[in-house]
Amino acid sequence: MDYFAYANGTLNAEDVPLTAIADAVGTPVYVYSRATLERHAQVFRQALSALPNVHIAFAVKSNPNLAVLRVLAKQGYGADVVSEGEMNRALAAGIKPQDIVFSGVGKTRTEMIAAVRAGIGQFNLESEEEGIELAEIAQALRKPAPCALRVNPDVDARTHAKISTGKAENKFGVAYDSAAAIYARLSALPGLDVRGLAVHIGSQITDLEPSREAFVKMGALMELLRGQGHIVTHMDLGGGLGVPYKAGDALPTPEDYGRMVADVAKDWDVTLMFEPGRVISGNSGVLVTEVVRVKRGSGHPWVIVDAAMNDLARPAMYDAWHDFAAVRPTGETFVANIAGPICESSDTFAREREIDVVQRGDLAVFRTAGAYGATMANTYNSRALVPEVMADGDKWALVASRIDPATILEIEQVPDWLG
Numbered sequence: 001m002d003y004f005a006y007a008n009g010t011l012n013a014e015d016v017p018l019t020a021i022a023d024a025v026g027t028p029v030y031v032y033s034r035a036t037l038e039r040h041a042q043v044f045r046q047a048l049s050a051l052p053n054v055h056i057a058f059a060v061k062s063n064p065n066l067a068v069l070r071v072l073a074k075q076g077y078g079a080d081v082v083s084e085g086e087m088n089r090a091l092a093a094g095i096k097p098q099d100i101v102f103s104g105v106g107k108t109r110t111e112m113i114a115a116v117r118a119g120i121g122q123f124n125l126e127s128e129e130e131g132i133e134l135a136e137i138a139q140a141l142r143k144p145a146p147c148a149l150r151v152n153p154d155v156d157a158r159t160h161a162k163i164s165t166g167k168a169e170n171k172f173g174v175a176y177d178s179a180a181a182i183y184a185r186l187s188a189l190p191g192l193d194v195r196g197l198a199v200h201i202g203s204q205i206t207d208l209e210p211s212r213e214a215f216v217k218m219g220a221l222m223e224l225l226r227g228q229g230h231i232v233t234h235m236d237l238g239g240g241l242g243v244p245y246k247a248g249d250a251l252p253t254p255e256d257y258g259r260m261v262a263d264v265a266k267d268w269d270v271t272l273m274f275e276p277g278r279v280i281s282g283n284s285g286v287l288v289t290e291v292v293r294v295k296r297g298s299g300h301p302w303v304i305v306d307a308a309m310n311d312l313a314r315p316a317m318y319d320a321w322h323d324f325a326a327v328r329p330t331g332e333t334f335v336a337n338i339a340g341p342i343c344e345s346s347d348t349f350a351r352e353r354e355i356d357v358v359q360r361g362d363l364a365v366f367r368t369a370g371a372y373g374a375t376m377a378n379t380y381n382s383r384a385l386v387p388e389v390m391a392d393g394d395k396w397a398l399v400a401s402r403i404d405p406a407t408i409l410e411i412e413q414v415p416d417w418l419g
């Protein structure tokens with residue numbers, strides 16, 4: 001459910017016509033809906049209400065915009081971060097350090113020092129080596145580091161290979177069979193406060209069975225550790241719940257997910273932690289684009305839009321589908337290909353798809369672009385860095401400015417010796 005709907009023939013973000021935003025800011029532009037973000041945050045929390053002691057940390061990597069983080073901070077959400085940069089954004093948005101979880105296989109020494117100093121709530125350790133380094137840092141700073149050990153449960157999330165993280169061959173976490181021994185060794189290190197386990201098997205999960213299987217394995221590991229006298233007070237079940245990208249897609253809902261988790265984990269007697277990203281941010285944003293021209297040739301017409309793979313990388317990276325809709329549809333449809341202006345064949349958003357009829361100058365949107373959209377944008381082909389807007393009722397505001405190619409040109413220089 002989202003708050004992008006047609007009123008008087010024009011697609012609105014809440015009560016703001018997208019035509020008004022495009023007129024003022026230009027295109028392409030990401031537009032987020034505050035009410036949608038809040039609704040998703042509340043629905044996800046409500047879905048877990050049968051469980052005591054729940055901590056929800058929004059996966060900042062899905063949408064790190066400061067205003068977006070601010071909305072979620074006000075909903076009582078913490079943050080799951082994967083870099084010092086994301087940590088600083090979460091702090092700047094008003095998320096408390098103790099509500100921040102730091103994930104990722106490549107936390108550098110500098111990042112770990114900054115995070116210990118900031119007093120973040122939990123490090124999700126992805127290897128024994130990382131734990132040993134963190135222990136040294138925490139000891140030197142005389143600040144014990146709370147941590148969980150991320151375990152690779154070796155289950156197949158049945159999602160796109162590039163966003164699957166819980167199989168033995170993936171780089172994430174420690175092997176399930178070595179986890180208890182590593183937990184024991186890390187627990188003995190001064191400087192670490194090893195308090196639990198973490199798991200995250202992948203993203204855009206559309207089938208709950210692999211998650212259930214992973215959580216059952218984590219529960220068994222928790223019992224084993226407790227049986228050996230270790231303390232396990234926190235279990236972080238990660239994120240990954242998928243969202244519908246195509247109108248009519250039937251996916252497990254947050255309620256289905258909550259029921260499954262409650263079924264597996266209700267008697268664990270821990271603080272259960274969650275790291276949802278896409279399910280909160282995905283349908284909270286659209287990418288507004290203008291049709292540059294419609295190119296006709298031998299096959300289906302090519303709708304060339306002014307957004308490209310540098311603005312929205314998911315179709316090129318993951319063969320992802322984003323619904324396309326005219327901002328002022330005529331009611332007619334045609335079968336067309338949709339592509340951006342970049343000189344790569346992968347800069348194609350859709351092939352042979354039935355879409356609203358559009359022509360030069362028309363506005364359209366790619367839906368479900370609030371997650372892994374603007375955050376993956378770059379300036380390839382010396383294009384601008386795409387701006388972001390947030391709508392809230394009948395108000396809207398720019399929440400990230402467009403960065404023009406001229407500004408990027410300013411940070412480059414030709415060395416003297418090139419003459």
Ligand SMILES: *Cc1c(COP(=O)(O)O)cnc(C)c1O
Pocket residue numbers: 059061062080103104200202203204238239240241275276277278279371
């Ligand atoms: C990416 C990621 C998430 C969020 O995934 P979504 O599919 O956006 O919910 C959560 N935890 C970790 C460790 C991640 O890497």
